[in-house]
Amino acid sequence: MKESRWNSEASWNTPAPGELELVRRFLNTWRIDDSTRQPADELPWLLSDRRVWEERCPGWPVGGGDAEELLARLREDLRGALGAPEGWAEVLNGWLGGYPLVARVVGEDGEASVRYEPGPEAGFAGRVLAAVARSVEDGTFFRLKACPDCRWVFYDKSRSKTRVWCGMYAGEGGRACGTISKVRRYRQRHKAGE
Numbered sequence: 001m002k003e004s005r006w007n008s009e010a011s012w013n014t015p016a017p018g019e020l021e022l023v024r025r026f027l028n029t030w031r032i033d034d035s036t037r038q039p040a041d042e043l044p045w046l047l048s049d050r051r052v053w054e055e056r057c058p059g060w061p062v063g064g065g066d067a068e069e070l071l072a073r074l075r076e077d078l079r080g081a082l083g084a085p086e087g088w089a090e091v092l093n094g095w096l097g098g099y100p101l102v103a104r105v106v107g108e109d110g111e112a113s114v115r116y117e118p119g120p121e122a123g124f125a126g127r128v129l130a131a132v133a134r135s136v137e138d139g140t141f142f143r144l145k146a147c148p149d150c151r152w153v154f155y156d157k158s159r160s161k162t163r164v165w166c167g168m169y170a171g172e173g174g175r176a177c178g179t180i181s182k183v184r185r186y187r188q189r190h191k192a193g194e
């Protein structure tokens with residue numbers, strides 16, 4: 001399995017802030033493969049090798065409760081919640097019901113906030129859900145998007161938050177999904193006009 005996509009600083013791979021980046025990496029363990037155009041699932045491979053897992057998700061080990069089937073379902077549900085379609089909050093709440101967060105008050109220099117952390121037995125899935133909950137609160141969750149073509153999850157840093165495609169230009173392991181789509185639309189229009 002190629003690791004090329006993780007070795008790049010290209011915009012399609014812009015890291016999400018803080019722990020949301022590990023969520024993004026987790027979501028990208030499933031994608032449409034660049035060369036075969038077929039769905040590719042890295043989860044079984046990653047789970048079979050703790051060293052590779054640690055490289056991909058540093059500091060977030062898998063625990064006893066993190067079965068492959070459960071993680072695959074969590075990944076699918078979180079991907080389905082990207083872009084906040086109808087019912088997305090219920091889906092997240094369903095998961096949070098099984099992984100209750102622990103609230104901690106953090107205070108320093110006269111400022112205080114409440115921080116939500118995974119419960120003591122939460123494992124990887126609980127960490128993912130805690131990070132997702134925090135990102136919903138600070139709004140960064142809504143900047144995570146899946147490319148409509150290759151399904152790669154990228155972090156939209158644009159001011160307007162209107163980025164649609166993972167990238168416009170191929171190279172460094174990225175795809176030119178935006179340009180491919182433009183060409184396709186142009187051809188369709190051209191054909192329709194004939």
Ligand SMILES: [Zn+2]
Binds near residue numbers: 165166167175178
């Ligand atoms: Zn794409």
